[in-house]
Amino acid sequence: MPELPEVETVRRRLHRALRGHRIVRIEAAADPVVFDVVAPADFAHALKGARIVSTHRKGKHLWLGLDRRPWPLFHFGMTGWIHVDRVGTPERRFTKMVLETDKGVRAVFTDPRRFGRIRLQEDPAAQPPVSLLGFDPLEGVPAVAELQRRLVRRDAPIKAVLLDQSIFAGVGNWVADEVLFQAGLAPQRAASSLTTVEARALRSALLRVVQKAVDVGADDARFPRTWLFHHRWGKNAAALTSRGDRILHETIGGRTTAWVPKRQR
DNA sequence: CTCAGTGTTCAGTG
DNA sequence: TCACTGAACACTGA
Numbered sequence: 001m002p003e004l005p006e007v008e009t010v011r012r013r014l015h016r017a018l019r020g021h022r023i024v025r026i027e028a029a030a031d032p033v034v035f036d037v038v039a040p041a042d043f044a045h046a047l048k049g050a051r052i053v054s055t056h057r058k059g060k061h062l063w064l065g066l067d068r069r070p071w072p073l074f075h076f077g078m079t080g081w082i083h084v085d086r087v088g089t090p091e092r093r094f095t096k097m098v099l100e101t102d103k104g105v106r107a108v109f110t111d112p113r114r115f116g117r118i119r120l121q122e123d124p125a126a127q128p129p130v131s132l133l134g135f136d137p138l139e140g141v142p143a144v145a146e147l148q149r150r151l152v153r154r155d156a157p158i159k160a161v162l163l164d165q166s167i168f169a170g171v172g173n174w175v176a177d178e179v180l181f182q183a184g185l186a187p188q189r190a191a192s193s194l195t196t197v198e199a200r201a202l203r204s205a206l207l208r209v210v211q212k213a214v215d216v217g218a219d220d221a222r223f224p225r226t227w228l229f230h231h232r233w234g235k236n237a238a239a240l241t242s243r244g245d246r247i248l249h250e251t252i253g254g255r256t257t258a259w260v261p262k263r264q265r
Numbered sequence: 266c267t268c269a270g271t272g273t274t275c276a277g278t279g
Numbered sequence: 280t281c282a283c284t285g286a287a288c289a290c291t292g293a
Contacts, residue, residue, distance in 0.1 A: 094290095
């Protein structure tokens with residue numbers, strides 16, 4: 001479930017588990033889809049022997065800072081993940097990369113659907129795709145006036161604009177729907193039609209949703225009961241919110257969108 | 266067997 | 280060039 005909160009949660013786990021360790025072994029699967037720009041052997045060679053000094057994230061992109069360059073950069077796509085295990089743990093299915101450290105920690109990148117990507121870059125923060133991202137909500141959302149300035153020239157539905165990574169880095173399908181639900185905004189509203197009051201509601205809902213999801217380690221069982229999240233899945237026509245309001249499912253911005261007409265205008 | 270899917274990119278159109 | 284839409288990508292699981 002890799003949107004901003006999930007990726008940030010993985011980053012924090014990696015940070016605690018790997019920082020200061022030296023990489024003693026790398027296994028990189030022969031998968032030219034996931035390793036789309038670096039040969040797996042070159043990736044392994046670049047990492048082996050290096051020390052992990054930092055972890056980084058912007059939007060849905062995650063990378064490690066090493067004591068030498070280049071650095072590894074990960075994107076989880078729809079089904080990617082990095083699991084932190086101890087060396088000796090049973091293998092996992094759909095493994096694309098295994099990293100083992102001198103202190104016996106193993107990080108495993110898995111991805112059944114193979115939309116994820118593993119790359120190598122000299123300076124991930126300074127080069128595409130990371131350099132092309134908009135603001136990361138966890139690092140702070142622009143003031144309402146600035147936000148509105150960016151929305152006013154967009155005729156697309158606000159749902160689609162929320163998914164635009166060059167503006168809202170890290171927002172994915174469920175975060176977008178949750179934000180619109182909590183802000184009381186109908187997803188098909190043109191972004192340019194938002195009033196200042198509505199843009200303010202959007203801004204604070206975005207901040208609140210992302211912060212809360214990260215605070216609970218992206219563990220959805222700990223999301224507040226009032227969140228749409230718990231009721232939105234499965235395109236169930238009879239689905240209701242915690243207050244008993246009907247949830248509609250329709251395609252907006254090219255994605256399945258769950259929303260509550262009674263609460264969103 | 267069919268279809269949806271927590272993401273991104275590209276082709277085609279206006 | 281830009282903004283927008285819809286298809287394509289690859290594969291699992293319901």
